[in-house]
Amino acid sequence: MTTAPLTGRAAIYILFNYSPMKKILLAQLAVTCLLILSPVSNSIYAQQGPVSKWPKGISYEIFVQSFCDSDGDGKGDIKGMTSKLDYLQDLGVEAVWLMPINPSPSYHKYDVTDYYGIHPDYGTTGDFKQFVNEAHKRNIKVVIDLVINHCSSKHPWFLDASKNENSPYRDYFVWTHKDDPQVKAFVTQTNEDSRNRNRWNKVEGSDYLYYSYFGPHMPDLNFDSPKLRAEIFKAGRFWLAEMGIDGFRLDAARHIFPEERARESHAWWVYFLNEMRKVKQDVYLVGEVWASSDIVAPYLKGIPALFNFDLASSIRKAVNEERADSLAIKLKAIEDFYTTINPDFIDATFLTNHDQNRIMSSVDDNMDKARVAAALLFTLPGSPYLYYGEEIGMRGKKPDEYIREPFLWDNAKNDKGRTSWVTPRYNTDSSIVPAARQIKDKNSLFNYYKSLIALRTGSRALGTGELIPVDLGHKEICSFRRIREDENLLVLHNLSKTERSLQLPEELAGYKTIVFKTKTNDVKNNTVQLAPYSTLILKK
Numbered sequence: 001m002t003t004a005p006l007t008g009r010a011a012i013y014i015l016f017n018y019s020p021m022k023k024i025l026l027a028q029l030a031v032t033c034l035l036i037l038s039p040v041s042n043s044i045y046a047q048q049g050p051v052s053k054w055p056k057g058i059s060y061e062i063f064v065q066s067f068c069d070s071d072g073d074g075k076g077d078i079k080g081m082t083s084k085l086d087y088l089q090d091l092g093v094e095a096v097w098l099m100p101i102n103p104s105p106s107y108h109k110y111d112v113t114d115y116y117g118i119h120p121d122y123g124t125t126g127d128f129k130q131f132v133n134e135a136h137k138r139n140i141k142v143v144i145d146l147v148i149n150h151c152s153s154k155h156p157w158f159l160d161a162s163k164n165e166n167s168p169y170r171d172y173f174v175w176t177h178k179d180d181p182q183v184k185a186f187v188t189q190t191n192e193d194s195r196n197r198n199r200w201n202k203v204e205g206s207d208y209l210y211y212s213y214f215g216p217h218m219p220d221l222n223f224d225s226p227k228l229r230a231e232i233f234k235a236g237r238f239w240l241a242e243m244g245i246d247g248f249r250l251d252a253a254r255h256i257f258p259e260e261r262a263r264e265s266h267a268w269w270v271y272f273l274n275e276m277r278k279v280k281q282d283v284y285l286v287g288e289v290w291a292s293s294d295i296v297a298p299y300l301k302g303i304p305a306l307f308n309f310d311l312a313s314s315i316r317k318a319v320n321e322e323r324a325d326s327l328a329i330k331l332k333a334i335e336d337f338y339t340t341i342n343p344d345f346i347d348a349t350f351l352t353n354h355d356q357n358r359i360m361s362s363v364d365d366n367m368d369k370a371r372v373a374a375a376l377l378f379t380l381p382g383s384p385y386l387y388y389g390e391e392i393g394m395r396g397k398k399p400d401e402y403i404r405e406p407f408l409w410d411n412a413k414n415d416k417g418r419t420s421w422v423t424p425r426y427n428t429d430s431s432i433v434p435a436a437r438q439i440k441d442k443n444s445l446f447n448y449y450k451s452l453i454a455l456r457t458g459s460r461a462l463g464t465g466e467l468i469p470v471d472l473g474h475k476e477i478c479s480f481r482r483i484r485e486d487e488n489l490l491v492l493h494n495l496s497k498t499e500r501s502l503q504l505p506e507e508l509a510g511y512k513t514i515v516f517k518t519k520t521n522d523v524k525n526n527t528v529q530l531a532p533y534s535t536l537i538l539k540k
């Protein structure tokens with residue numbers, strides 16, 4: 001994010017880390033702007049721009065096919081995405097994660113047929129280079145999905161290897177003979193959902209079967225093969241060196257080797273990281289290890305950033321059940337544990353991603369709850385990821401196409417960028433206020449997200465500060481402190497529909513200055529007023 005314009009709609013005015021004289025001047029400036037620009041009521045701090053730097057910043061996941069269409073074919077594309085970089089910069093995004101952009105026969109493109117190409121629906125390598133260039137001009141980093149656990153069954157490597165036992169690519173895949181007794185046992189099982197489902201697939205007219213974890217159209221690549229490893233390094237180097245991207249989101253990172261060989265999967269990613277660092281010393285890797293924290297942790301040595309699926313489900317549960325329970329305590333335990341594995345780890349936090357029902361639908365379209373969920377995400381530790389459309393309240397439940405619906409830029413008749421590759425079930429003009437209208441409405445979800453992002457990126461304590469859980473004796477209040485250097489914050493979220501008035505205990509008496517608030521929240525004489533579904537952040 002570059003210097004954000006000081007507008008009334010920017011919502012947050014942050015005075016952290018400024019000298020007293022500058023604070024007075026900024027406060028006067030802020031007051032002037034408040035008078036001129038009719039701001040939202042929770043704006044009491046002066047905007048000073050980001051103090052924390054990506055990757056300890058805000059990232060935004062994009063399904064390119066649904067984001068913005070530049071040529072009217074109904075499918076999102078790279079040029080369309082380039083035209084929306086100003087929108088992302090205005091929102092405060094510091095990096096984008098693009099779901100796969102390589103050629104692929106499927107709409108989601110998680111089965112690649114060419115590791116060096118751009119899908120023709122999305123554009124050309126020239127378009128992509130321009131996108132990266134324009135993103136970098138706006139201080140937005142570019143991270144792309146790298147799907148290397150498997151490729152497409154239509155990849156030329158597989159087409160050749162499956163036809164020909166002597167193919168130079170035969171060794172790129174995992175084969176077994178039909179008479180292998182272990183395989184026979186698997187093949188007789190028919191339940192596709194079972195953990196032991198058949199992962200061996202027949203090749204017509206052959207006595208051999210190939211291994212695929214995610215279904216027959218996604219044959220697993222064989223990481224025991226030195227030649228295959230060299231291919232993967234080559235592809236990785238290409239995107240970093242030739243295309244100028246900043247890093248990779250690593251799909252299915254825990255499936256490189258089967259579960260019983262997990263240590264070899266951990267080791268592979270250390271190897272991969274070291275190879276990529278030879279091309280780009282500060283390469284960013286964020287991994288998908290969809291598992292509990294004990295399984296996630298050993299991957300941190302090779303993949304410094306990992307998605308926190310545990311936290312995402314805990315936030316959704318807390319918001320839905322209106323009980324904070326031990327949310328902050330659990331997160332603190334995970335962070336302390338991860339620190340022992342890799343002190344420089346990055347906790348990639350999020351509410352939901354492209355594989356899960358959207359957050360708005362996860363809270364039954366309850367706008368109050370969606371706002372509380374966002375407030376939790378942006379005030380707890382970690383490096384938050386947004387899923388495209390979350391900031392305008394897009395909805396969606398599985399099957400997958402319907403959690404990946406077209407973004408709504410404007411009302412349909414004015415929306416030149418809206419994609420139409422799928423008929424939406426959840427996001428239409430009658431259900432969602434499009435971005436263009438939300439941008440103009442100071443009370444919109446978009447501007448709420450924007451204010452939370454500005455708050456987050458302007459605060460060292462929220463960005464990288466220590467987390468200290470606080471128990472105020474009320475299950476529906478999620479409370480914790482965030483501390484970094486001389487910035488000392490007390491964060492209070494009321495997850496419930498009931499208004500609360502709480503006397504702060506003696507040890508919290510020093511928190512008197514409001515940094516951020518929603519609704520009518522206030523603090524007086526050490527008593528905090530917390531409206532239903534609201535947030536209050538106090539500074540010592």
Ligand code: CA
Binds near residue numbers: 069072075076077121
């Ligand atoms: Ca298009």
